[in-house]
Amino acid sequence: MQANFRPGEQRTFTEQARRAQIIEAAVEVIAEVGSAGASFAKIAKQAGLSSTGLITYHFANRQDLINSVVGEVMAAFAGHVGPLVDAQPTPADALDAFVGANVGFIRSHRKHLLAVLDIAAGSRATENGAAASAAVARADLDALEDLLARGQRQGQFRQFDPRSVAIAIRSLRDGILGALTVDPGLDLDAYGKELRTLVRLMTAVHTPGEAP
Template sequence: MPTENASKPLTLTEQARRAQLIGVAIDLVAAHGYAGTSLARIAEAAGISKAAVLYHFPSKDGVVQAAYTTVLESLIEFVGAAVEPHTGAAAVEAYIRSLVGYMRLHPTHTRMIIESLVAEADAPGGPGRHETMAGLLTAAAKVGDYRRGIDSQVTAVIVNGAIDAIVSTGLTDPAFDTAQAAEELIRMLNGTFS
């Protein structure tokens, strides 16, 4: 029986089934929330039995945690690739654009992240993103792109709060231009701290 800690590698069929179950869990949590996502609902959406789901994951929580991890890794990889070639204010701008862009392109992932953060206040990715933004802001101040006295911790909370507002508005109002809002946030940040 494959588990998270199995010693033998998964077959291609097992990998495909796990990926399918993770995708189903992402869609269900996005549509129904954690509480509305049951093992039976996951099995039904995947077209298999609950026992077959349990063959691949130890529980509903196991599937949902794997789904959350998949979403978070995808987000981090996307944003990291966008930020990595930049320094200073350009890195901050790449972070804002890529984070808002990712959320716009992947609304089910966004809803999965929001559901996880609501369900568990200390879920991974919550407070850590403030540290990431604070580091980018500090680096930008060191190279002279932002004023030296910037309070990176407070500004990180403010910027991430603005990103949250942009993303949540985009989820509830499809006509809202999240890319334009991200650009406006960048202009505000540059105008205030340059």
């Protein structure tokens, strides 16, 4: 058995489906036991594969599989949130869509995000992993800060420090997964509704005499 694939190399539909099956199995295992305990044997069993050799056929090594898990989840996140935000006519609408889309993605991809968070926590133990995690977090924060600054320039948001408010909003979003680990039955519809209201109140322009 040979294979492994170089970037840009074409894969058949069957090969793509098998890779997707392995990545989903890896997500399940990592979310349950953590990335450190996610052996090829456990992933193969979760995927219903007869041998770990079927994993090494599609992935060069364990790190290649871990990177593929992160890449697939981040691509799915961008594909879900990005179009919903970009379709909005104003920064205020875009911010509201951003919050709603994030909550919706967390609802439908809870295990995927838990797996990525576990991988990120482990990667921060290495110099390269820490740099990569910081770069992703910085890009996410920069985009949100830019959205807030555009809303201010257009008079849709009150005057505040965009970086500070972006950090606050992102922290509220990231806290959802922590809340779910404590309370798996958390009502995400109610949480999402209140989070959107909170963000609107946090950023809204206040008329004279109105309480902030």
